[in-house]
Amino acid sequence: MLSVIEFINKLEQIPVRVKRAKICMIGKKLLIRTGDIADYLAVVYKDMPEALRYARKRGMKASFPSFQYLEQLDKLFINTSFLNRLGLALINMKELDILLNQIQQTISDDEIKINALLENR
Numbered sequence: 001m002l003s004v005i006e007f008i009n010k011l012e013q014i015p016v017r018v019k020r021a022k023i024c025m026i027g028k029k030l031l032i033r034t035g036d037i038a039d040y041l042a043v044v045y046k047d048m049p050e051a052l053r054y055a056r057k058r059g060m061k062a063s064f065p066s067f068q069y070l071e072q073l074d075k076l077f078i079n080t081s082f083l084n085r086l087g088l089a090l091i092n093m094k095e096l097d098i099l100l101n102q103i104q105q106t107i108s109d110d111e112i113k114i115n116a117l118l119e120n121r
Contacts, residue, residue: 033088066106
C-alpha cells in the first residue's frame with residue numbers, strides 16, 4: 001500500500017509544476033508549456049504500483065474509474081489539439097484539483113480490487 005501513497009504524492013506535485021510552467025493567464029485558465037509536465041507524467045506512470053501498471057497494460061481501463069481519471073489527466077497535457085501540438089495547454093486549476101482529488105479517492109480502492117483479481121487467477 002505504500003507504493004500507492006508514493007504515487008499519490010507524486011501526482012500531488014502536478015499543480016506546482018503547472019504553476020511553474022505558466023506563461024500567462026487567460027481568464028480563469030492558465031496558458032502553460034506542456035513539455036516538462038508531459039515528461040513528468042511519463043516518469044510518474046513508470047512509478048505506478050505494479051498491480052495498476054499490469055491492469056493498465058492488459059486493457060482493464062474501462063473497468064476501474066481511476067484509469068478513466070488518469071486518461072482525463074493525460075488529455076489535459078497530451079492531446080492532439082492545436083495548442084497541444086504547439087506544446088501548450090489551457091488549464092483550469094480548479095478542474096485540475098478536482099480531477100486529482102478524484103484520482104486520489106479511487107486509486108487505492110482500484111488497486112485493492114486489481115490485487116484481488118490477480119490473486120484469484
